[in-house]
Amino acid sequence: MMTIKRRLLLISNSTLHGGGYLEHCKQHIQSFLGAEVKRVLFVPYALHDRDAYAKTARQAFESLGYGLDSVHEAENPVDAVQKSQAIFIGGGNTFRLLKALYDKNLIPAIRKKVFEDGIPYIGSSAGTNVATISINTTNDMPIVYPPSLQALGLVPFNINPHYLDPDVNSKHMGETREQRITQYHEEQDTPSVLALREGGLLLVEGDKATLLGITGARLFQR
Amino acid sequence: MMTIKRRLLLISNSTLHGGGYLEHCKQHIQSFLGAEVKRVLFVPYALHDRDAYAKTARQAFESLGYGLDSVHEAENPVDAVQKSQAIFIGGGNTFRLLKALYDKNLIPAIRKKVFEDGIPYIGSSAGTNVATISINTTNDMPIVYPPSLQALGLVPFNINPHYLDPDVNSKHMGETREQRITQYHEEQDTPSVLALREGGLLLVEGDKATLLGITGARLFQR
Ligand SMILES: [Ca+2]
Ligand SMILES: [Ca+2]
Numbered sequence: 001m002m003t004i005k006r007r008l009l010l011i012s013n014s015t016l017h018g019g020g021y022l023e024h025c026k027q028h029i030q031s032f033l034g035a036e037v038k039r040v041l042f043v044p045y046a047l048h049d050r051d052a053y054a055k056t057a058r059q060a061f062e063s064l065g066y067g068l069d070s071v072h073e074a075e076n077p078v079d080a081v082q083k084s085q086a087i088f089i090g091g092g093n094t095f096r097l098l099k100a101l102y103d104k105n106l107i108p109a110i111r112k113k114v115f116e117d118g119i120p121y122i123g124s125s126a127g128t129n130v131a132t133i134s135i136n137t138t139n140d141m142p143i144v145y146p147p148s149l150q151a152l153g154l155v156p157f158n159i160n161p162h163y164l165d166p167d168v169n170s171k172h173m174g175e176t177r178e179q180r181i182t183q184y185h186e187e188q189d190t191p192s193v194l195a196l197r198e199g200g201l202l203l204v205e206g207d208k209a210t211l212l213g214i215t216g217a218r219l220f221q222r
Numbered sequence: 223m224m225t226i227k228r229r230l231l232l233i234s235n236s237t238l239h240g241g242g243y244l245e246h247c248k249q250h251i252q253s254f255l256g257a258e259v260k261r262v263l264f265v266p267y268a269l270h271d272r273d274a275y276a277k278t279a280r281q282a283f284e285s286l287g288y289g290l291d292s293v294h295e296a297e298n299p300v301d302a303v304q305k306s307q308a309i310f311i312g313g314g315n316t317f318r319l320l321k322a323l324y325d326k327n328l329i330p331a332i333r334k335k336v337f338e339d340g341i342p343y344i345g346s347s348a349g350t351n352v353a354t355i356s357i358n359t360t361n362d363m364p365i366v367y368p369p370s371l372q373a374l375g376l377v378p379f380n381i382n383p384h385y386l387d388p389d390v391n392s393k394h395m396g397e398t399r400e401q402r403i404t405q406y407h408e409e410q411d412t413p414s415v416l417a418l419r420e421g422g423l424l425l426v427e428g429d430k431a432t433l434l435g436i437t438g439a440r441l442f443q444r
Contacts, residue, residue: 096409138364141361142364149364149367174361174384175362180363181363190365198395
């Protein structure tokens, strides 16, 4: 039997209320990356100010003992991915992030590193959305138009990060998250959606997925 | 001076907490349509169950004294638009709605009726989003992929319906609506965004726009 070389840590949200950037998942990141990885390649495309974002991410990873290079500082982003030991894609706007991944031709490069070379991939929020089949279940506003909603396809399902349970006391009439995902499943041939509450993480190793954190998740199936 | 024949009633939300379908804006709809209009053409594409949706809309308009035809029941939707006296596009999922308008080639037909024939157009929620330049500022989940985010362009700005002010007590870490619209304006050449709170309506007559309702709106400019 072929084993899929796939190691992913998919985080619902980068910051938990009251905590610092990546603080709630530092230990998970450290045990996921382990001692062999020395440097992480950061993908800051989900936010507009890439320099500031890289600085924030660098501080967090250096405090864990890892060096961090931001792909936006590389002369050749595809080359930077090909040489990377580990990849971290941060949150922000999922449409902006996916469009940049297409514009810079990084989709096949990242897939190859994860599936063939087996390097560890960490995604948070938008970085978790783009790791799945498609960004059809992002919560973000479509501020730009990517050439497709198909994403990296590192797992065979979709994720809804920052999942919020319906609030029975709300007077707001916009759709609840549950209604939105249900509307997605009214469409033909739509995959399952794992709704990850804030604080939740999904660890994927080969064909095995493990839910981490204490807030849990809901699985929506068509 | 050329006068633009344009009459639009753009509603933030079809149902206000505690009320029935279109109940909070019945009087505005009645005075907007007046006595000359006898029948309204309804566009139900934002929801999956078009028959059920048309039934709900029919009841609401019949209670105001107007007949209602649903475009999904017409043999030729373009033809139905061309013969319409007034159009009402209801809410639901904005991506699904816009994709259907493109698939059925209704964009130019509706524009022509509004700009050249001057028929009244009512939009609610998703039906308000598609009346603007683009759906870049919808709140909806991108459950399908329309061929473009460009919309009917009946007004020269975008709208964010169901606008929610930032909640300082929230522990949720997803972006506030204000942050989302601000991210939109980080992109080049983006138009102004009128954020319509629930309960708000925008009446557009020629080149004049009037805010109705008591909840008010915020104007975001790049
Ligand atoms: Ca986001
Ligand atoms: Ca909606």
